[in-house]
Amino acid sequence: MQHAPAPVSLPTIEFINTEASIQDFATAVTLLFEPAPPIVKHLYSKRPYPTYSALIDETAVLLNNPNQYLTLEEQLDVINAHPRIGAPKANLSALSLIEQGYSAEEAAKKVDETATPSQDDEVTQATLKRLNQEYEDKYGFKFVVFVNGRPRNVIIPVMEERIKNSTREQEMKTAMTDMVSIARDRLKKLNVA
Template identity: 85%
Template sequence: MTHAAPPTLPSIDFINTQATLQDFSEAVTLLFEPAPPIVKHLYAKRPYPTYSALIDETSDFLATPDKNLTLEEQLDVINAHPRIGAAKANLSALSLIEQGYTPADAAKKVDETATPSTDDAVTQATLKRLNEEYEAKYGFKFVVFVNGRPRSVIIPVMEERIANSTKEQEMKTAMTDMVLIARDRLKKLNVA
């Protein structure tokens, strides 16, 4: 079995002084998934003293999305994140680990079979159904900071948010959780 090298971020100095837009996008995508509106904003605001400062800028930017982004751009940012329980082929290396795949499974080639470490078929089917319900109600993907919790523990969170939230609150929660996810990823990548 071939193990892929763990993802890494280039130095903040490279990001600030030498990175092309493509280089910059690849680095930001490790933290936020492929969200062009975020990349465009962050690229224009360089330099950053640290990646933490880059995430702080993103947090400030997403705190007032109606001021900074069109509705379509807001949806692009939210929908950049994979669905909870998505197929392995559709997940980034960091999303695989966050969604409960073992590091060994996450390192396997896309065409190899990988089994979530703590989930079963019932959990998968429930998550699929809840994703569909959530997206039908709100019009975008469910985003949550999993924070090491098994996917089965996310089910009541999804159910609660489907039953008792609003589209506006869910958009705000999604963007807040995206920043929490990015901070956690940065910590896992051992970069300041």
Template identity: 45%
Template structure:
């Protein structure tokens, strides 16, 4: 496992956070970006919070995945579980206005379904902050496991 870096490029961060967003560009100017990300992500204006969350693929998405997301989401998903993930993802996005983000790596999709069911009725403000924390956890895990 690697230690957290003192600096990263925009390209490095875009890979970890699933896209080149305003957040990623700002984070690349920070010392200790993966440490600073935990605080900075919560200081973003609402539109930038949504932008960084929506850059992430939906849980259960099968096409257009980065190498990280493809490895984390796995190849074998029961079609019934996949259908339920798609339905709940759509319900979640309709309710909250942004993508559901959860740390998936090495967790069965049935467990993710339960997390999604539990979180879908949370207040949007709580969900927004939870999703942002999960997003940073994913990026940090990707770095240390690479």
């Protein structure tokens, strides 16, 4: 028998500002940005925040000016914190599953991994795996995009275009911009201001 996952929620902003240990803070920030220690360290040092939206605004300042605040290695750590598009469902958070086009019900169940995928799903998975590898070979970090619930097969031409017609610098900037968009969307889905 499968149990429903624990509800995903953020602690109050008051708790984050006054009582949260660095670990508590990291757990909350990870719901919005995936596990990215450089973001956590920066945001923790800038407390207090009037709202979670303000916390994301501070992250936007950080990620829009990464060379001012982060080493190149830290920038890569932040980008590589995101799961690969098409990563095995068992390795994705419920929010990531929904963002990659799975229904809320499928995400809540983590999708039955023993189910036989359709031929289209297999082709999409294989294509995404190949494109992830091409992208990482070219740029040296994971592909990040604000999927916004689009099916995974719709992301394929986006990946192909970015592999063909972009630069490493543009891709780093796009990844960081999209991470902020993802966090804003997650915050909205969590019904927190």
